[in-house]
Amino acid sequence: xxxEETDWESLTFGYYPTDYNVRSYYSKGVWxxxxxxxxxxxxxxxxxxxLNYGQQAFEGLKAFRCRDGRVCLFRPEENARRLQSSCxxxxxxxxxxxxxxxxxxxxxxxxxxFVPPYGSGAxxxxxxxxxxxxxxxGVSESSEYLFSIYACPVGPYFKRGVTSVPVVIQRSxxxxxxxxxxxxxxxxxxxxxxxxMHEAYEEGYQGGCLFLDPQEKKFVDECGSANFFGxxxxxxxxxQSESILASVTNDSLMTIAGDLGLSVERRPVPVxxxxxxxxxxxxxxxxxxxxxxxxxxxxxxxxYGYGSEPGPVCRELYDHLTGIQSGRxxxxxxxxxEVDLKSETT
Ligand code: PLP
Ligand code: COI
Numbered sequence: 001x002x003x004e005e006t007d008w009e010s011l012t013f014g015y016y017p018t019d020y021n022v023r024s025y026y027s028k029g030v031w032x033x034x035x036x037x038x039x040x041x042x043x044x045x046x047x048x049x050x051l052n053y054g055q056q057a058f059e060g061l062k063a064f065r066c067r068d069g070r071v072c073l074f075r076p077e078e079n080a081r082r083l084q085s086s087c088x089x090x091x092x093x094x095x096x097x098x099x100x101x102x103x104x105x106x107x108x109x110x111x112x113x114f115v116p117p118y119g120s121g122a123x124x125x126x127x128x129x130x131x132x133x134x135x136x137x138g139v140s141e142s143s144e145y146l147f148s149i150y151a152c153p154v155g156p157y158f159k160r161g162v163t164s165v166p167v168v169i170q171r172s173x174x175x176x177x178x179x180x181x182x183x184x185x186x187x188x189x190x191x192x193x194x195x196x197m198h199e200a201y202e203e204g205y206q207g208g209c210l211f212l213d214p215q216e217k218k219f220v221d222e223c224g225s226a227n228f229f230g231x232x233x234x235x236x237x238x239x240q241s242e243s244i245l246a247s248v249t250n251d252s253l254m255t256i257a258g259d260l261g262l263s264v265e266r267r268p269v270p271v272x273x274x275x276x277x278x279x280x281x282x283x284x285x286x287x288x289x290x291x292x293x294x295x296x297x298x299x300x301x302x303x304y305g306y307g308s309e310p311g312p313v314c315r316e317l318y319d320h321l322t323g324i325q326s327g328r329x330x331x332x333x334x335x336x337x338e339v340d341l342k343s344e345t346t
Contacts, residue, residue: 006114006116006153008116008117008153008155009120009121009155010155011116011120011122011154011155012155013125013155013156013157014152015152016114016154017040017152018111018114018151018152019038019110019111020036020037020111021037021150021151022035022037022103022148022149023035023037023146023148024095024099024103024146024147025144025145026093026145026146026147027143027144031095031096031099031147034099034103034106036106036110042148045133045134045135046135047136047137048133048134049133049136049142050132050133050142052137053132053136053139054186054187054188054191055092055142056130056132056186056188057083057086057087057089057090057092057129057130057185057186058083058086058186059079059083059127059128059185060126060127060185060284060286061074061075061104061125061126061128061248062074062123062125062154062285062325063123063151063339064118064123064124064325064326065117065118065120066118066327067118067326067328068327070339071108071115071339071341072325072327072336072338072339073336073337073339074248074335074336075248075252075335075337076100076101076104076337077097078248078251079100079128079248080097080100080101081097082245082246083128083130083185084097086130086184087130089181089183089184091141092130092132092141092145099147100147103128103149104126104128104149107126107150108126108151108339109339109340109341109343111124111151112341115153118326118327122153122154122155123153123325124151124152124153125153125285125286126149126150126151127149127150127152128147128148128149129150130146131145131146132144157284157286157288163290163310164290164292164293164306164307164309165206165207165292166206166207166294166295167205167207167208167209167210167292167295167296168200168203168205168210168295168298169271169295169297170196170199170298170299171212171217171298173193173196173209174212175189175192175211175214175221175243176192176211176243177214177243178213178214178215178242178243180214182214182242182244182245183243183246190225193211196211205296207223207224207282207292208223208225209224210222210223210228211223211224212271213241213243213268214243218271219239219269219270219271220269220273220274221241221243221244222239222282225284225286226247226249226282226284226286227239227245227247227250227283227284228269228281230273230277230279230280230281231277231278231279231280231313235262235264235265236254236257236263236264237267238250238254238265238266238269239267239269240266240267240268247283248285249284249285249287249289249321250283252324252333252335253283253289253321254266255333256320256321257317259320259332260316260317262313271297274295274304275302278311279291279306279311279313279314280292280295288321289314289321291306292306293305293306293307
């Protein structure tokens, strides 16, 4: 759809066709130069490890139109490093950081007409993927891979702006195993959470599931496909766990919280501590900050309530994070990477 016809304000978080994706192929130990492709389809061997054994990892990051007209990526080096960690975790070759960053630049530049305007609340979402392409019927890793990035303009993951949603704790489901792949961003973790999340949404928990640590079910892990944090007084509290994804958003919020004079605690968070929090929220690239209105623990019957309106600290954190991302506030931590929209060489 041409840019003039897009209603940026009403975009939701979903697939939206754009002009180009970028691809690089790994074969004989070498990644090819990234190339632009207008076709959103991929020819995959039926016996590919990505299709048969879930040998696949992905990322998610955003490019924003800033107040001064620049288009900037938010902390893409962090996604590059996390993708390397995910690749190593499931025996895939690491995508070099400079290849990752070049591919990000290319895909934004060539889809620049889909970067939503400043102030719309929307952004261009980049979805890097690494997929095992080689045919292996025996259970072993591929020697051939595709690294690709596609892009979609997206609005908020939940509802427009900051609204509060209920979430549920159900001990009958885990998204990841202890010492499994929970700390990697691999597709299998998401398939593993589909049933639990589907049931949560069906029961009216718009924020989905709050997963507990899979070993003992005593500590809070993460909130669907987002990290969890709570506010108690002037303290930002977020779980430390081996089975959760290290969120770039959460890391940024910890820094912003420090800037705002909060103390930050990253440590195991016992479920009972939920009753001591004044505010609770999910955070991530897609979710940004999604305040939680209540957490219903189905097994114990306890309900932890935080109010139907977002709390003051969540609001302040949201304003600061989105302010930095959109260039409305100074980028004191050097998180923005401008996309070169003019260069002829890329
Ligand atoms: N946890 C999970 C399981 C996720 O899928 C995501 C999304 O990427 C996050 C947390 C948040 O991470 P980030 O802030 O880097 O997007
Ligand atoms: C993100 O926040 O970028 C995610 O990847 C979450 C979800 C859409 C998978």
